[in-house]
Amino acid sequence: MNIKYQFPSNKEFNELFDSVGWGFREDSKIDKHRLNSDFAICIYEYNTIVAMARVVGDGSYYTVYDVVVKKELQGKGYGNILMQEIIKWYKTIEDDDTYLYLGASSGKEKFYEKFGFKSRPYDHIGAGMKYEG
Helix, strand or coil: CEEECCCCCHHHHHHHHHHCCCCCCCHHHHHHHHHCCCEEEEEEECCEEEEEEEEEECCCEEEEEEEEECHHHCCCCHHHHHHHHHHHHHHHHCCCCCEEEECCCCCCHHHHHCCCCCCCCECCECCCCCCCC
8 A cells, every 4th residue: 555645646536536436527627626635645556546535725624525435445444544644634734723624425424423523513513515506
């Protein structure tokens, strides 16, 4: 296993997305993702990408995006490594005015809860929402 703290190539990005049924992204869109990512991590096996994740932020609010593991390798611990590395990175910048969020896919909430994420709504924070107008 080889971990690289970088955004994947556009080809690798699409290979991962395709493996989980998330579709294809145009190079220009992927290039914007790369430019706007504050942190990115990829995992390789035998020089082939098998997992990736990234974080986008503005200095106070950070959001985890694109936690993806090749379909045939899910359940083998790669997602755990991605999330552990994201948390480790976040703790280097965390202070009283920074927050880390993510939007879990339906049914994946339990996976993220073991890293300290709370499902919303809870306590004083409202529901995470997506515009679909």
